[in-house]
């Protein structure tokens with residue numbers, strides 16, 4: 001259950017890291033919204049800057065219809081990791097936000113501050129484990145969380161157009177796709193189409209599932225950085241971080257690799 005004092009402390013910390021938090025005109029506290037709610041929302045408003053501020057796009061003209069987060073890559077990463085701490089300690093705040101209001105505010109535009117590539121595994125609910133809600137994280141999921149041209153294109157869109165400031169490539173414990181690749185299991189249908197993407201991590205890291213999952217996350221994060229000039233350019237200019245991470249499905253903890 002939510003601890004009121006814990007959540008308030010988190011809010012005040014976030015406000016300290018948020019420049020300009022009083023001046024964001026995007027959307028103010030709503031009637032009937034609690035102080036705690038309003039405080040967290042204020043942070044998120046700051047995270048979602050006004051029209052195309054800091055438009056990062058490589059050769060892409062900012063549109064007045066687009067707005068991007070004002071968070072730095074470091075602040076965006078901190079917001080993700082702080083959210084994971086709230087998840088681990090069962091002090092979630094995202095459920096306290098009014099979903100109807102959020103849905104209304106994001107119906108015509110989105111301003112996610114982070115992207116996450118995760119496994120399709122049902123035990124890896126990305127928004128939940130980072131304590132985020134509608135409009136905050138740009139997520140792609142595929143069993144084995146590996147990079148393909150389609151995934152690259154998706155994250156290029158997330159970073160260059162929507163303005164995400166951090167991309168996490170996140171493996172997890174007890175991954176079935178990794179285990180099946182290690183075992184070279186006979187599988188029905190097209191499941192084996194997953195294996196070639198994960199095989200480099202198996203070749204590098206051996207037969208322990210979690211060790212291979214971590215190696216795979218590192219390999220895929222490097223692949224994403226190196227195979228996209230859009231993403232590598234943003235990284236080189238300090239406007240984007242691309243990091244590998246590992247989710248412990250037992251403890252709920254996300255660790256950077």
Ligand SMILES: [Zn+2]
Nearest residue numbers: 119121175176
């Ligand atoms: Zn998995």
